[in-house]
Amino acid sequence: EAQVTQNPRYLITVTGKKLTVTCSQNMNHEYMSWYRQDPGLGLRQIYYSMNVEVTDKGDVPEGYKVSRKEKRNFPLILESPSPNQTSLYFCASSPDRGNSYEQYFGPGTRLTVT
């Protein structure tokens, strides 16, 4: 089954404790992206990757890191989480179909930082 998977789905952590949220897709998509979703603010892009070893900042990259060492994986790293990073996070991927970029989303990770 073609899908984007994220782990963990739910995470409660404390301020300053490094964490990684994994994202994997089995559709051989070039483009992958991380978003956070907050009430009233919609989806905001954190980082994106056009291909292996190619990453770039989105609209809200502060406090986050990413890497793209393999085409299928795009982990999101919070080196020192803070309460304002409490949010619902989505990973997404899309094939590079010209300018279409129709994105397929993972199930989401709900993160709470206390």
Next chain:
Amino acid sequence: QKEVEQNSGPLSVPEGAIASLNCTYSDRVSQSFFWYRQYSGKSPELIMSIYSNGDKEDGRFTAQLNKASQYVSLLIRDSQPSDSATYLCAVHDYKLSFGAGTTVTVRA
């Protein structure tokens, strides 16, 4: 920074009626336009994409694009309770930008 604005809901419509959702965007070079549906607690799923001016119909959904006026809309005909969800407008040029969403409730 590109802005994508959607009409602020929530929008409540009776079953069988037409739900009309609007979206405006600020970046004139935007090329691709999408509507995503998001059920509560779930991830967004793509329901419509439109790339050129005019209407595009898919079942009960019709997307309308007017690049000169910088707006894109979504019509849901014969609304069903299963259409109750938040609808996200997304606009793409070099990256995808989303509106905050409009929540639709279809009353049985």
